Amino acid sequence: MKDLKSIQNLIEILEELPSIGKKSATRLALSLAKDKFKALKLANAIEEVVSKVSECKECGNFSEHEICEICDNPNRDKTLAIVETPKDIMIIEESGVYNGYYFVLNHLDDENLQKIREIIKNKNIKEIIFAFPPSIESEARCLYLEDKLKDLEVEFSQIAQGVPTGVHFENVDINSLAKAIKLRFKISS
Numbered sequence: 001m002k003d004l005k006s007i008q009n010l011i012e013i014l015e016e017l018p019s020i021g022k023k024s025a026t027r028l029a030l031s032l033a034k035d036k037f038k039a040l041k042l043a044n045a046i047e048e049v050v051s052k053v054s055e056c057k058e059c060g061n062f063s064e065h066e067i068c069e070i071c072d073n074p075n076r077d078k079t080l081a082i083v084e085t086p087k088d089i090m091i092i093e094e095s096g097v098y099n100g101y102y103f104v105l106n107h108l109d110d111e112n113l114q115k116i117r118e119i120i121k122n123k124n125i126k127e128i129i130f131a132f133p134p135s136i137e138s139e140a141r142c143l144y145l146e147d148k149l150k151d152l153e154v155e156f157s158q159i160a161q162g163v164p165t166g167v168h169f170e171n172v173d174i175n176s177l178a179k180a181i182k183l184r185f186k187i188s189s
């Protein structure tokens with residue numbers, strides 16, 4: 001269908017998005033072609049996210065400012081939860097049981113370790129909470145981080161079970177996650 005090249009193009013772009021297959025992409029593209037007002041609203045919203053949102057320079061969370069509102073709030077608890085993705089921050093914030101700071105650890109490298117050290121120092125952090133979904137890899141990552149940061153005067157803890165092994169936070173009900181944070185346990189070294 002040469003005549004519908006632009007729709008074809010939109011379908012292909014939509015298909016590249018997470019959890020959108022060919023069927024949904026086609027349905028969405030056709031519905032957007034039909035409802036021009038909705039389509040422009042969507043285009044505008046996407047443009048706004050692209051131009052306004054970037055990563056917080058301190059923690060890696062999404063923010064419309066250089067420093068996100070969590071890092072910028074001096075009244076939060078002196079704890080630092082290390083998470084895997086900005087989405088985990090959204091989910092934990094929604095649970096309402098945690099009022100400390102966060103750090104998004106997308107990969108283990110010296111730059112991230114340095115950033116964690118700076119947060120600990122600047123925010124006077126007393127406790128680091130490893131808030132990874134339980135798995136063998138995250139266990140190894142906790143041990144590695146603990147070893148790299150053991151010279152600092154902080155306690156280490158890990159969220160409790162209640163979050164099933166190998167299951168990501170977005171698939172865990174909020175009560176289980178809240179319980180896992182509340183019942184976090186100290187890691188003795």
Ligand SMILES: [Zn+2]
Binds near residue numbers: 061070
């Ligand atoms: Zn931040």
